[in-house]
Amino acid sequence: MSKVTIRDVAKAAGVSPSTVSRAYSMPGRVSPATTKRIFAVAEELGYHGTPIESRPSSGHKGLIAIIVPDMANQFFTDITRSVQQECARQGAGLLVSESRESASLERVAFDRAVYYADGVILASSRMPDSMIRKCAQVKPVVVTNRIIRGVPSVVTDVSDGMRQAAEHLKDMGFDRVTYLDGPAHSWSAGICWNELTKACSEVGLRIRRHWPGVPTYEGGFKVAADYLRHPTGAVIAYNDMMALGFIAAMRKEGYECPRDYSVIGIDDDIVGRLAWPALTTIHRSTRLVGTQAAKTLLKRFKAADVDVPVQSTPTRLVIRESTGPRTA
Incomplete structure (x- = not known):
């Protein structure tokens, strides 16, 4: 032949x-x-x-891929670990790639992954909706922290966490809060802002938004100078790393938390628990997100046309030492 x-x-x-x-x-x-x-x-x-x-x-080759924006971010590291654990339970392998917060690099990573993997998990994808749908036509795709019509999604419902954060700051005597927002192209950033705006309105908090922001320690550090020109006494950051960078910059200027201001993060990373002061934060279960994303993708190999709705995981406020009563 x-x-x-x-x-x-x-x-x-x-x-x-x-x-x-x-x-x-x-x-x-x-x-x-x-x-x-x-x-x-x-x-x-x-x-x-x-x-x-x-x-x-x-x-079917028994291998899936996950593409994340930033491997240095503990949130994505934890999601990846949970995906790996579920893959191990089901006898599948995992390929990991990083897009460095770039939509174009994410597409390149996807195009390379389809050579090897049966399907791909896009964690907090930075690609446009239309591009994600095209990717999903080539190989099975599941997205996390993002809702794309026609593509299986696993998201965190931040409404409860944001409401509890707003109520906590109001109980501490604050009437204003600054929100350190995330990237302009982040779907979850928009959702967090909408839910926080709603929660602050319900409890009577005025809100000032710093947007867009870089969701890293360095990004939070750089925001402090702008905040000091318009201080509100209370701050909520897009993620824990931004909150910790902000605290470090404020300490450098002579301001201590929670003596002079209060800070709340989002994610509940291990670094926030080990920091001083320990970070008050909105807990999002990376374990549930990663596990559900992996289960959903692996399930599609057995039933490719299965209709998987958007799955959501809850959030809650974890109060630690970075928030305290308003003093001025």
Whole structure:
């Protein structure tokens, strides 16, 4: 039997040889429907024009991928660990990639992952909705901390946590709060802002927004100078790392927490628990998010057309030493 060539695949798929080549080397340059058709035809014909271990396959290989914006962020590290644990329980492997908060790098990471993985988890994806839907047409996709129409999603419901945070600050005597917001392209940042605005309105807190922000220690550190020009006495940060960076910058200027101001983070990372003062924060269960995302993706291999609704996990306020009664 003669060796199957790229021209044989192109003829059977009804495309040009150059299109077949692009489907393998640059999947993002070929439509999802065409890419799937080419892969299916190549699989059927037994095309081995690229190394077998590096070419996409419609068969189940027991490997999934997760792409995260920032591996230095404990929130994403914990989600990844939970995904890994669920994969281990179900006998699957895990490929991990980082997009560095870039939508374009995330798409590149996805295009590379489809060579190896049966499906992909996009954690807090920075890609546009339309691009995520195209990715989901190439391989099974589950997104976390983001709702995309037609794509299975696992999110955290921040409404309870934000309401408890607003009530806590009001009980401490504050009437104003500054919110250190996240990236402009973050879906969860918009949801957090909307829920916080609603919660503050209900309890009678005025809110000042610093937006957009960089969701890192350094990002929180840089915001302190702006905050000191318009202090409110209470601060809620987009995540724990921003809150800790803000506390460090304020300490450098001679302000101590909670003596001079109060701070609340979001995530409940281990670093916030070990910091001084220990960080009051809105707890989000990364364990549940990662586990549910992995279960959902692995379930789709057994029933590809299963209709999986948006799944949500709860949040709650954890009070520690970074918040206290208003003193001025």
